[in-house]
Amino acid sequence: MNRWTSLAAITAALSFPALAQETAAPSGDTPPPAATEIAPTATTAARQLYTPGDFARYAPVNAYDMLIQVPGFQIRDSEELRGLGQATGNVLFNGERPSNKADDMYTQLSRIPGGNVERIEIVDGATLDIPGLSGQVANIVYRADGISGQFSWKPQFRAHYTDPLFTRADVSVRGRSGEIEYEASLNNDDSARSGAGGPTLIYDGAGNIIERRKDIWHTHYDTPKLSGRITWDPAGDTVANLGGHYQRKYDRYYEDGLRTAPGLPDSLRTVRENADSWNYEIGGDYQFGFGPGKLKLIGLRRFSHEPYSQEIVSTPDGGVAIGDRFAQTGDLGETIGRGEYQWKMFGGDWQLSGEAAFNTLDNVASLAVLDPSGDFVDIPFEGGTGGVSEDRYEGLLSFGRKLTGKLNFQIIAGAEHSTITQTGMNGLTRSFFRPKGSISLAWAPSADFDVSVKLRRRVLQLSFYDFLARAFLNDGNQNASNNDLRPQQDWTFEGEINKKLGPWGSTKLIFIYRDVEDRVDVIPIGETGEAVGNIAKAKAGAIDWTSTINLDPAGLKGVRLNTRVLLQKSSLRDPFTGEKRQWSGFTDTVVELGLRHDIPASDWAWGGDLEYSHYQPNYRRNQTDKVWEGPVWASLFVENKDVFGLTVRAQISNIVNARSKRDRIVYTGVRGDSPVSFIEQRDRLIGPIFAFSVRGTF
Secondary structure (H helix, E strand, C coil): CCHHHHHHHHHHHHHHHHHHHHCCCCCCCCCCCCCEEECCCCCCCCEEEECHHHHHHHCCCEHHHHHCCCCCCCCCCCCCECCCCCCCCCEEECCECCCCCCCCHHHHHHCCEHHHEEEEEEEEHHHCCCCCCCCEEEEEEECCCCEEEEEEECCEEECCCCCCECCCEEEEEEEEECCEEEEEEEECCCCECCEEEEEEEEECCCCCEEEEEEEEEEEEEECCEEEEEEEECCCCCCEEEEEEEEEEEEEEEEEEEEEEECCEEEEEEEEEEECCEEEEEEEEEEEEEECCEEEEEEEEEEEEEEEEEEEEEEEECCCCCEEEEEEEEEEEEEEEEEEEEEEEECCEEEEEEEEEEEEEEEEEEEEEEECCCCCEEEECCCCCCEEEEEEEEEEEEEEEEECCCCEEEEEEEEEEEEEEEEEECCCEEEEEEEEEEEEEEEEEEECCEEEEEEEEEEEECCCHHHHCCEEECCCCEEECCCCCCCCCEEEEEEEEEEEECHHHEEEEEEEEEEEEEEEEEEEEECCCEEEEEEEEEEEEEEEEEEEEEECHHHCCCCEEEEEEEEEEEEEEECCCCCCEECCCCCEEEEEEEEEEEECCCCCEEEEEEEEEEEECCEEECCEEEEEEEECEEEEEEEEEEEECCEEEEEEEECCCCCEEEEEEEEECCCCCCCCEEEEEEEEEECCCEEEEEEEEEC
């Protein structure tokens, strides 16, 4: 069995009162989650342990419902780094990191029925023998007995511009037969129907209105995914997993508008986008005892077929339609083989890992114009068609151990070698050698206070599409191809401080600073072109403060507040103007407030959320462009946790009328050195959003 079962004797004694709690009514009379502290031993660090009974107040259906109620804990998905690499998320499953890439943490957690969860352990990542983890990490300990399942249906309706959404739903089944545990699911939780409509005003450089637009847009988006997984877990160190999925994506965008300008005929304009695609992933891992340690072998294959087309047609009153079309079809593939060997030596945990990853993109793109007969005719489009591949090899050695009873450290060192090859126009092959690694420290001077710090060298993943030319017809922009594009790298410092507030809850502070090389942004190409490329130096910093406050001690039974304040700052030298500015599209401020009240002596709960966000504009050669929705989003909900055994919720969102907005300034030439050509100001109505959900188990 895995390393976490060493706690079985301790947790067994704690599980009996938890079973009694499980039968408590899901109301505000039930106490909020409170961790049981487990003292450190010679081989394990101090842990906080939650049992299913701790979450009875919320009537959870699955593991996700439990974990989001752990005070002060924030689920962090794995970063979009290269290959599988070291662990970067903060959730483990039976002591192991997931070895897939396509599923986010919400999806994986929601597949585990609440009845299968035995406990949730919270521990600092630097104290574990899984390289890469730092800060608070949750380990979901679960086991299926027999067959159980769960489902949810989450329809949504908007008052304006959109069709009703009936297809947002999921169902999953999990079971066990002897040493075999299995799961299967069908998930369409990411489906959406969105839209907005309203005026856009176009001004000239002197501030005069030169055009009025009224546009209405809406989308249809569905992503049904069929997934399955089998786990073989016999006695001893042997564990094997095999899983995969097949997914279809149906992604359509529709926009219809009327444009009027003095001295010109009115014009009807339509935009149609189709991004229907499909993808699959299959992977597995096999862990077994080997010599003094354990060897884990991992294999993964992903593939995605991604056609895309955009057509824009304008028809003036009494005139002939004109239009443009951009289309491309990309085939993306990734194959990964990885090996990890773990052993204990010199009082600590060691791991030697090696990984080979092979990524490919084959893309065919075209550009066309509408002729007077109504047919699209292809025109030359250089740099859009081609292929990109990368062969990458990585080796890392890690070591972690206790320095004192309250201080742990972990160090990782290694490097990667990659070769990037581009075919098509001006094809090029380049090779890179990059050092990688990190060092982490975790200090827990008391049961209610801990601090962790981490310094690491990161190499981020590239979008292979960025190597190739791309047209953005709706905005009149175009990227040239760029064979010299390199992955972004950075030195990152991260700090995390956690403080328990007893029955009042907890608070957490996260500090991040990044010193970046080869920041990916839009850069000049030639005298008049632009493309996705690299900026030599950049930096960014963030402070993220979150708190969970229980108001039960103040006499407000069942009331909980969640707060978050995120402040970020970035800096780079603009490649067009030479001036310092923040990163394109950077989120610099987020303020969130959430309230939940589980009413005592009842199955009812109500609450709401409030969120404010502020963003930086995107920058191109001749324009700044800021597109956002807000500035404030707010919602209210009411929930009953036992409607014939189901949890039923009704919610209304956007109750303070957040809008769909755009502020764009376009210059006649390079920004800062040229007069303003026009200014675009958009203000579209979104309207209230009504949602309903039914969730249960079987």
